[in-house]
Amino acid sequence: MNPSVNMTIKIDGVEVPFEEGQTIMDAALAAEIYIPHLCHKPGLSPHGSCKLCTVDVNGRAVSACTMPAAEGQDVENNTPAINEVRKSITQMLFVEGNHLCPSCEKSGDCTLQAVAYHLDMLDGHYPQFYPRREIDASHPSLVIDRDRCILCELCVRASREVDGKDVFAISGRGTNCHLIVNSPTGKLGDSDIEVDDLAAHICPVGAILIKDHGYEVPIGRRTFDLHSVAETDLGEVKLSKTKHHDETDEADNKEGGVYGA
């Protein structure tokens, strides 16, 4: 390895260093520059499906989470035009599912909702699809509510890459895509997922929820009541199984916990 010359890319005019093997997203996060994303999570292999992290590199649209950083890249990220596109993509995610924030247990902890606020999304804009999707409550400790699934495959990857299992997959095509469970019956209760698995906690929306723990953190004290989605170290915050993460003494305890870095 030659640590060699300092390689940089430009993000919105700012020189950002990068190392061989890093993506634009990696370099941005390391420099504490926020590029909106939903299907990306440091530590899991990049996926590039939600397209929230779309950026223009020398005029060409690419996904920041999958595009390797390379010398000479002039990246447009936080511009009104690109944020408008991201807002539209977020609206697409809202209308294709059934997202009823006021009655959702994940409200305030939901990254989709937080990204929507971040992008000044005030409505769904597009006509609702109102799909019919199945709920799976067969597991004693977990429930899948597919109405809220945004097909980001974080649970799919977390199960395979971190938990060493293979609990989830996406099936179907086009708007019929849906989350399936890799068990003989297709039911979560017959899979080998356990409540301490990362896959059980990684869902950025309320599609995979822990039973018997609803509303333990009151509205107003939840992740995005206290943090901005644009905080680039949020990955660690979200990955800790926090209860009252606004209380600093408890937050200290969680560092290096099951889901700590």
Add this chain to the structure above:
Amino acid sequence: MNMKRSSCEHLLHLLYAHQQQHRFISDEAINDIASELSLARAQVESVVEFYSFFSRTPRGRFDILFSNCTSCGDRSLMEKLCALIHVEQGVMRDDGLVSIGETSCIGMCDHGASALINGRSMTGMDEHRINAMAELVESGKVLIEWPDEWFEVNDHIRCTGLLLSESFESGSALKVVASEGVEPVLEKIKHSELRGRGGAGFSTAQKWKFCREAAGDAHYVICNADEGEPGTFKDRVLLTSYADSIFEGMTLCGRVIGAKQGFIYLRGEYRYLLERLEGRLEARRKAGLLGNRILGVEGFDFDIGIVMGAGAYICGEESALIESLEQKPGHPRIRPPFPVTHGYLGQPTVVNNVETLAAAAMIAAHEDHWFSGVGTEQSHGTKLLSVSGDCARPGIYEYPFGITVQQVLDDAGAERAQAVQVGGPAGRLVHPAHFDHQIAFEDVATGGSFMIYDHSRDILEVIHNFSNFFAHESCGFCTPCRVGTTLLKNGMDKVCSGHATAHDLDEMKRTALIVSRRSHCGLGVTAPNAIVDGLKHFPELFEARLLHKEMEPEFDLDASLAEARELSNRDDAEAHL
């Protein structure tokens, strides 16, 4: 490596056999097949649900899928058959005898209305045929006893050039590489300026060179015979009558890049070609042109297996095709890395179109300039066009690049053309004012589809058809394409039903831009083309269909009450708006 064995154990092949035998793939079957192949159950389930030709619920003993292509489809014939034998589209008849549905273009555009019956291609359908079919279906007469001429497929070669006029001598290209070596052959292909014939137009010599130079445990050659672009059928003709030059192109490529294994990924719609192709491969093995020690040269080992697709347009995208070869749903991969370095099983892989491989073989067997001397400055050689639609002589036309759209129309006997769709739904809708443009990479580029619409056609319905096609074929991986193609389809639904306003057209333009610019792969990038071109070149057609009102509901108020009427068991005037 025992190719035969691995190709018949392919997940897609097992599922096809099961579907044929049991007419659907049950939960138990998914479990059984998963354990037989040692695959995760979820992988098998996701494959079953990805490909159109597999079904989780029973299909009829006669499973009839009418093409919904604007050239080889005829919806009225499907509706007529449904009425005659009392079948609802998409629902198996109660007695299990028959089911009728739609499928994307089956590549029979030069044969009139066509359909797949239990996977077999039926061509030249008309009302008379529908009546006769209705009787045969009701009688339960097995398909092999139906008249052979109903299933006839002809080449319809109307105009020949470099590729189609000469008969190719099997082994002639391989002898060149065996005697002259790899480098001179690669140089020859480079000088020919051959570019990929699937539509993207990447330099063939470059692709082979990159793959040759890429490190890997094994290298692979894949022939992309997933000809799924509606209106394209030239690969069907090459596979039917010029298969040896394709196989030879693959073998040549294998020698150049150092591959021992090649695959033909053949679209499920062309299953009727499988036996013939297997026969040709066997003949080449016997002739010493495939297998170990080809032409007696030590270390020149190469063989070809055929993997059948199962109804998914996206598998024409090279990385989705590779995923499909790897027994997975056809989701396009993240690029980079590209298949030339990380392809099949993560190894360096060349994926070339059927026509490209045939051309490469012939280039190797000819003197320099045979190919590059033809065409335009940036587009060398000839191009096979699949001409269909409203013309007297649909079929295959081989032209030097640079031919004008108008010349093709004249040759095909197309009078009064209102528009031509060049390159299929993913291509461009060409207005008569642009008929003087040339078929070439630098002007009107095409993978070979050339669909003609005369003044009897409703161009809006053509665009509507294309938007349905993309919503159906979007793999669903990325948000802009998954949601956006459906939004565009809904927009065209609204326009065509006369409910759209000027605002809806602006919305479609805006959505089209997001889908084409932000999607993961070429499907999304090109999906809005016909709508964009239509709004640009035929705005008056859209405007004529608009409701000139300030405000129009997003939905049909009366239709939205249908469920309430059904539940309350009412259908009187009071129950309608």
